[in-house]
Amino acid sequence: MEIRQLLGQLMSKNIVEYLSGVPGGGLPIPRLYPPASAERIAMLEERADQPLEGGYRELLALTDGMDGFGVTMSVLGCHDWDEGRRATAALAFLEGVREDGTAEDVGLPEDVGLFPVSVDADGSRAVFMLNRPDVLPERYWWIGEGSSSFFGTLADLLGHAIDPRAYSPREEIG
Template sequence: MRRLVSELMTRRVDEHLADPFEASAIPRIYPPASQREVSRLEVTAGQSLDRYYRDFLSVTDGMDGFYLSHCVLGCRNRSGARGTGALQFRDGAREDGTPADVGLPGDVVLFPVSVNRDVSQAIFMIDCPDVLPERIWWLGEGDSMFFGNFADSLGYANDPRSYTPRETVD
């Protein structure tokens, strides 16, 4: 995970330095989360954390500039504007029936792990192995992409040719 975060941050910093006035967030990582914080987050999530997301939190407790204007939420930054925006996006998607539109059960737990600045895209951790083996759902602006795990979504953000996400539940 350290290598993946390092590669992603190197790319984002290079992009930012090439055009620092672009609207995307300044790339930033944070001190790692403690095991206690990660355990509390798992309780909050209502599901086991994807092991790669757990590994991510042991490297950095969140990331700004992960993909365009996306941030990755850690344990500590869930109560601010981004955390609130992610929950609003989740609630709106539920009200619109979006999970059912792509074949997910209506009661699937959607735990936000990322949201963009204008709250038009979010990434959720899901856990419904009877329906779908993937654990990550990237949703918004007309897109719906499922990733096997959190590391796959980070790799995709770094290089979209690295992974071909599923768009609906088959």
């Protein structure tokens, strides 16, 4: 399924969850942003120090990030790296993962490229784009709150967020 269709389904699901919840109950308002330009996407790819996976590139061309992914998480857009708050939280999560050995515990190679693409408001869950194509078939790692899941593409990840039965991710590498 296309990223555009998955994005529409995920936003629909999150809007229903938001509207059926308690007003002011802590769920973020599901939100899309104006698309990122090709130049901004290229700058983000340079910052990531790895090629952006096609689905993430497509998502950024549709919306420069989104709020309400995974209910309380946000997908980072190019603008988030300028504004700092979310990027700072994502980089802090990444630093913690590198320091505590979590990546090695799930079987990721020591030299795998990790770039944050999503983080939740309290810094307890994040999604990283992976770069080690010679070893890993997956490009995404969703980690936090005691769980770890690997996804081949952003479409797989979004499909799982919409309906966990849609994709069965691996929990560790190797």
